[in-house]
Amino acid sequence: MTRNAAISLTRIAVIVGGIVLLEILCRRHVINPLTLIPPSEMVTSLWHMFGSQKIWDDIAQTFSTVALSFVLSVTAGFALGALVHALPRVRRAIDPLLASYYSIPFFVFYPLLIALFGLNTVPLVVIGFVFATAAMVISTLNGLDRVPRVMTKTARILRLNPARAVWSVTLPSAAPYLFTGLKLALAYSFIGVIAGEFILSGGGLGYSIAYAYNDFDNQTMYALMMFVLVIAVVMNGALHVWEQHMSRKRTRA
Amino acid sequence: MSVAVAQAPQVAQVTAHARLRGVTRVFEGKLSVHALGPLDLDLARGEFFSVVGPSGCGKTTLMDLIAGLSAPTAGTIIFEDKPVKGEVPDGIGAVFQEDASFPWLTVRDNIAFGLRRAGVDAAEIARRVDYVIGFMGLRDFTTAYPAQLSGGMRQRVCIARTLVLQPRLILLDEPFGALDQQTRLLMGDELLRLWRETGATILLITHALDEAAMLSDRVGVMSARPGRFIDIITTGWARERDSAIVADPAFGAVTARLWSLLRSESLKAIGAKGA
Numbered sequence: 001m002t003r004n005a006a007i008s009l010t011r012i013a014v015i016v017g018g019i020v021l022l023e024i025l026c027r028r029h030v031i032n033p034l035t036l037i038p039p040s041e042m043v044t045s046l047w048h049m050f051g052s053q054k055i056w057d058d059i060a061q062t063f064s065t066v067a068l069s070f071v072l073s074v075t076a077g078f079a080l081g082a083l084v085h086a087l088p089r090v091r092r093a094i095d096p097l098l099a100s101y102y103s104i105p106f107f108v109f110y111p112l113l114i115a116l117f118g119l120n121t122v123p124l125v126v127i128g129f130v131f132a133t134a135a136m137v138i139s140t141l142n143g144l145d146r147v148p149r150v151m152t153k154t155a156r157i158l159r160l161n162p163a164r165a166v167w168s169v170t171l172p173s174a175a176p177y178l179f180t181g182l183k184l185a186l187a188y189s190f191i192g193v194i195a196g197e198f199i200l201s202g203g204g205l206g207y208s209i210a211y212a213y214n215d216f217d218n219q220t221m222y223a224l225m226m227f228v229l230v231i232a233v234v235m236n237g238a239l240h241v242w243e244q245h246m247s248r249k250r251t252r253a
Numbered sequence: 254m255s256v257a258v259a260q261a262p263q264v265a266q267v268t269a270h271a272r273l274r275g276v277t278r279v280f281e282g283k284l285s286v287h288a289l290g291p292l293d294l295d296l297a298r299g300e301f302f303s304v305v306g307p308s309g310c311g312k313t314t315l316m317d318l319i320a321g322l323s324a325p326t327a328g329t330i331i332f333e334d335k336p337v338k339g340e341v342p343d344g345i346g347a348v349f350q351e352d353a354s355f356p357w358l359t360v361r362d363n364i365a366f367g368l369r370r371a372g373v374d375a376a377e378i379a380r381r382v383d384y385v386i387g388f389m390g391l392r393d394f395t396t397a398y399p400a401q402l403s404g405g406m407r408q409r410v411c412i413a414r415t416l417v418l419q420p421r422l423i424l425l426d427e428p429f430g431a432l433d434q435q436t437r438l439l440m441g442d443e444l445l446r447l448w449r450e451t452g453a454t455i456l457l458i459t460h461a462l463d464e465a466a467m468l469s470d471r472v473g474v475m476s477a478r479p480g481r482f483i484d485i486i487t488t489g490w491a492r493e494r495d496s497a498i499v500a501d502p503a504f505g506a507v508t509a510r511l512w513s514l515l516r517s518e519s520l521k522a523i524g525a526k527g528a
Binding site: 150160 | 320349351353356371398415
C-alpha cells in the first residue's frame with residue numbers, strides 16, 4: 001500500500017468510526033434522542049424527504065442562489081484583483097483593508113439588505129457575494145504577484161500582444177492561486193447563502209433547517225443538516241481532486 | 254593609412270548584424286542609477302560574441318536593450334538595419350538564466366508555443382518541432398512536463414523553444430548559470446553545434462570566463478557599473494571547435510587575459526579597497 005493510500009484509508013476510518021460511535025451513543029441513549037438522532041435515522045429521514053417536492057424546491061433555490069453568488073464573486077473578484085494589481089498606488093491604499101476584511105461580521109448588514117431589496121433571493125446573493133469576493137481578490141493578487149518576471153519577459157520575447165500574453169502566459173502561470181480563489185469563493189458563497197436563509201428568508205435549505213428547529217422537528221432538521229454537510233464535503237472534495245489533477249503535472253519530480 | 258582608418262567603420266556599418274552606438278541606460282528613480290554605457294558594439298553576422306563583466310555591471314541590461322525589452326536612455330541600437338526601441342524585433346530570440354519553461358505545458362507544447370501563437374499551420378509546426386526536438390536530444394521527453402525534468406533539460410526546452418522560431422540573433426543571458434560544471438561543458442558543446450548549424454549570431458552573457466573563452470569568436474570585457482567595454486578580445490578559434498579546446502595552451506592564455514582585465518573591475522564591483 002502506498003503512503004497516500006494509507007493516509008486516505010486512515011482518514012476514512014476516522015470518519016466512519018466517528019459515525020459508528022455516534023450511532024451507538026444515540027441508540028444506547030447515552031445521548032438524549034431529543035438532542036440528537038442517530039445518523040442512520042438522519043439518512044432514512046432524508047430518504048423519505050426526497051419523496052416530496054418541498055426538498056427539491058429548497059435545493060433548487062439554495063443552489064441557484066449559491067451559483068449566482070459564486071459566479072458574480074469570482075468574476076468581480078478576478079476583475080478587481082487584476083485592476084488593483086495594475087495600480088500599485090491603489091494597492092497600497094487598500095491592502096490593509098483587504099487584510100482586515102474578514103474581521104467584519106457581515107451578517108449584521110443582512111437586515112439592512114432585506115430592507116433595501118426586500119425578502120427575496122437578492123439579499124442572499126448579495127451577502128454571499130460580499131462574503132466571497134474578497135477571497136477571490138486576494139487570491140488573484142497573490143497569483144499575479146507570483147508570476148515570475150521571466151515569464152513576462154518570455155511572453156514579450158515571443159512577441160505576444162498584451163491580451164495574448166495575459167491569456168496564454170500570465171493566467172496559466174497564476175492558475176494554482178486562482179484556483180484557491182475559486183475554492184474559497186465557493187465555500188464562502190455557500191456559507192453566506194445558507195446562513196442568510198437561516199436568519200431570514202422564505203425558502204431554501206437554510207430556511208428549512210431553521211423552520212424545523214423552531215418546530216422541534218429533529219428528524220427533518222438533522223436530515224437537512226447532514227445533507228448540507230455532505231454536499232459541502234463533496235463539492236470541496238471534487239474541487240480538491242481537480243486541483244490535484246492539475247497540480248500533479250506541475251510538481252511531479 | 255588615413256584612408257584605411259576612415260573606411261573601416263563604414264565597412265563595419267554595412268556588415269554588422271547588430272550595431273550599438275553610444276548606448277546608455279540610466280534607471281530613473283529616487284536615486285537614479287547609471288547602469289550602462291555609453292558603449293559601442295558591432296556584432297558581425299554569424300559571430301559568437303560573449304560578454305563578461307563583474308556582477309552588477311549591466312550585462313543583463315545590455316541584453317534587454319538589444320532584445321528591445323527596454324529602451325536606451327541615449328544612443329541607438331540597429332538590428333538588421335532597423336532601429337530597436339523598446340519593442341522586440343522579428344528575428345531575435347532569447348534564453349534567460351531563470352527557468353522559463355511553462356510548467357503547465359508538455360515539452361512538445363512548450364516548444365510549439367511560439368509557432369502556434371504566430372499562426373503557423375499545423376503541419377509546418379509539427380515538422381519544425383520534430384526537427385528541434387531531435388536536434389536538442391529531447392525525443393524521449395516530448396510528453397513530459399518541465400517538473401519531471403532536470404534543470405539542464407528544462408534549459409534545453411527553453412533553447413529549443415527559441416530555436417524553433419529560427420531566430421537570426423540569439424541572446425543568451427547566463428543560460429547555464431544554474432547548472433553544474435560538467436553539464437555546462439556539455440551544454441557549451443551543444444551551443445557550438447547549434448550555432449554552426451543555424452548560422453545565427455549569438456550574444457552570450459556569462460560570468461564564467463572559461464565558458465566565454467571556450468565558446469566565443471570575440472569576448473567583450475565590461476567594466477564595473479556603469480558598464481562599458483574595456484576591451485574586446487578575439488580568441489581566434491576555428492569555427493569547428495568543442496570543449497576539447499580547454500586543453501589547448503591558447504585557451505589558458507585567453508582565460509588569463511580575461512581575468513587580468515577583469516580582476517580590478519571585479520574588486521571595484523564588490524567595493525574592495527585598493528582596487
